[in-house]
Amino acid sequence: MSITLPGPTLGVVGGGQLGRMLAEAASPLGVDLVVLDPTPDCPAATVAADQIVADFDDADAIGDLASRVDALTFEIELADPDVLAAASEAHGVPVHPDPETLETIQDKLVQKEALADAGIPVPEFVAVATPEGLERVVEEFGGVMLKAREGGYDGRGNVPVETPDAAAAALDEVGGAAMAEEFLDFEREIAVMGLKGADGETRTYPVTETVHREEILRESVAPARADDAVVAEAESVARDVLDVLDGRGVFGIELFETRDGDVLVNEIAPRPHNSGHWTIEGARTSQFENHVRAVLGWPLGPTDLVAPAVTANVLGDVDETEPATLRNVETVLGAPDADLHWYGKADVYPLRKMGHLTVTDAQSDPGAVSVDERDALLDRARELRDGLTFEA
Structure with a gap:
C-alpha cells in the first residue's frame, strides 16, 4: 500500500465525544472526518471537517455521507447495520467494523450466544421475556443482572434484580425482551x-x-x-x-x-x-x-x-x-x-x-x-x- 498526504476522508456515524477524539487523532494523519449526528453542533462538530445533521438510521443521510468519504465507521452502537451495509455497497466504500459484527453486538443475547458458541468464557445467562420467567430465573440464580437486549450501552438498560417480587418492575424498566445474567462475586x-x-x-x-x-x-x-x-x-x-x-x-x-x-x-x-x-x-x-x-x-x-x-x-x-x-x-x-x-x-x-x-x-x-x-x-x-x- 502506498499512502500519500493529504489523506482520505473518513465518515463517522455518531458525533459524540468519541467522534470528537477520533477527529482530534485523525487530523495529524492528514485525515478529515465528516460526522453524522442528530444533535446540531454535536461535540465532534468543532473538530471535524463537517457534520451531517440526521438520525443514526437515516438511510438517505447515510447514503449522502458515504458519497462524500473514502471509508465509513461508527462510534455508537445505535448505528443501523443494514443501512450502513447498503450505503457501503451503493457507493463502493468500505465500512468497518463489519455491519454484521455490529448487528451481533447490538443484541446482548445474540452477542453472548456467539461468544459462548465459540467457547469463550462468559457468565451464565438466559433469555427472559415475561415476569414469570424472570421470577424463576431470579430464584434459580439467587438474583440477576437484567439487561435490555437492544439499545443499552455504557451501563444503560441494566437493572439488578435481587428478589422475584422485583421482576415485573425490572422487566418493564428495560422494555420487555431481555437477558438475565448471574450475579458474579x-x-x-x-x-x-x-x-x-x-x-x-x-x-x-x-x-x-x-x-x-x-x-x-x-x-x-x-x-x-x-x-x-x-x-x-x-x-x-x-x-x-x-x-x-x-x-x-x-x-x-x-x-x-x-x-x-x-x-x-x-x-x-x-x-x-x-x-x-x-x-x-x-x-x-x-x-x-x-x-x-x-x-x-x-x-x-x-x-x-x-x-x-x-x-x-x-x-x-x-x-x-x-x-x-x-x-x-x-x-x-x-x-x-x-x-x-x-x-x-x-x-x-x-x-x-x-x-x-x-x-x-x-x-x-x-x-x-x-x-x-x-x-x-x-x-x-x-x-x-x-x-x-x-x-x-
Whole structure:
C-alpha cells in the first residue's frame, strides 16, 4: 500500500465525544472526518471537517455521507447495520467494523450466544421475556443482572434484580425482551482494548482495570492491579474474542476477574471505549489513532504502554439539566502530571460524561510499576477530578 498526504476522508456515524477524539487523532494523519449526528453542533462538530445533521438510521443521510468519504465507521452502537451495509455497497466504500459484527453486538443475547458458541468464557445467562420467567430465573440464580437486549450501552438498560417480587418492575424498566445474567462475586472489572487491522493482524493494549459505581465507569487504571496470571488470561481471552469479530477497528472488551482468578467476558463495544481513553497519554499510539488507521487499512501503531496512567471521568454533579460551565479548571491545568479533555457538550445533567482527565507517572518503569504506585495515581486522579464542579 502506498499512502500519500493529504489523506482520505473518513465518515463517522455518531458525533459524540468519541467522534470528537477520533477527529482530534485523525487530523495529524492528514485525515478529515465528516460526522453524522442528530444533535446540531454535536461535540465532534468543532473538530471535524463537517457534520451531517440526521438520525443514526437515516438511510438517505447515510447514503449522502458515504458519497462524500473514502471509508465509513461508527462510534455508537445505535448505528443501523443494514443501512450502513447498503450505503457501503451503493457507493463502493468500505465500512468497518463489519455491519454484521455490529448487528451481533447490538443484541446482548445474540452477542453472548456467539461468544459462548465459540467457547469463550462468559457468565451464565438466559433469555427472559415475561415476569414469570424472570421470577424463576431470579430464584434459580439467587438474583440477576437484567439487561435490555437492544439499545443499552455504557451501563444503560441494566437493572439488578435481587428478589422475584422485583421482576415485573425490572422487566418493564428495560422494555420487555431481555437477558438475565448471574450475579458474579468478582474481584474487579477489567478491560482490554483489542485492535484488528488489515490482513487479519490483531493487537491488544495492556489490560486495564475499570472502576464502576452506579453502573457508570468512574476511573480506569493502566496497567490493571491484577496478578500476572489474570493479565495473561485476559489477553488470551481478548484475542479469542477478536477472532469471533469481523471487520477492522478497535473493540472495547469488558471483562470480569472472579474471586477464583477466572476471566469472563462481560460485554463488547465495536468502537473505541471509555476504558481506553488513557491510551491518549499512556500508550505509544492512542486507541483513536489506531481506529482510524485500522478502518483505513493503514499500518497499525504500537500499543505499548509508555507510562502508567489513570483516567477519571468528569461527570455532571448538578441536580437538573443546565448550561455547562466547568469550574476550578486551573487546578488540573496547573498539575504537571495531568491532562484534561473537554467533550464540548453544551448542557450538563446528573452523571452525564462531560470530560475526563488522565494522570500519568512518567518517572515509573511501565513494566515494573508497583500496585502502591498505581494506588497513588488513582488517588491523585480522584483528587483532581473531585476538585472540579459544575455547581456555581
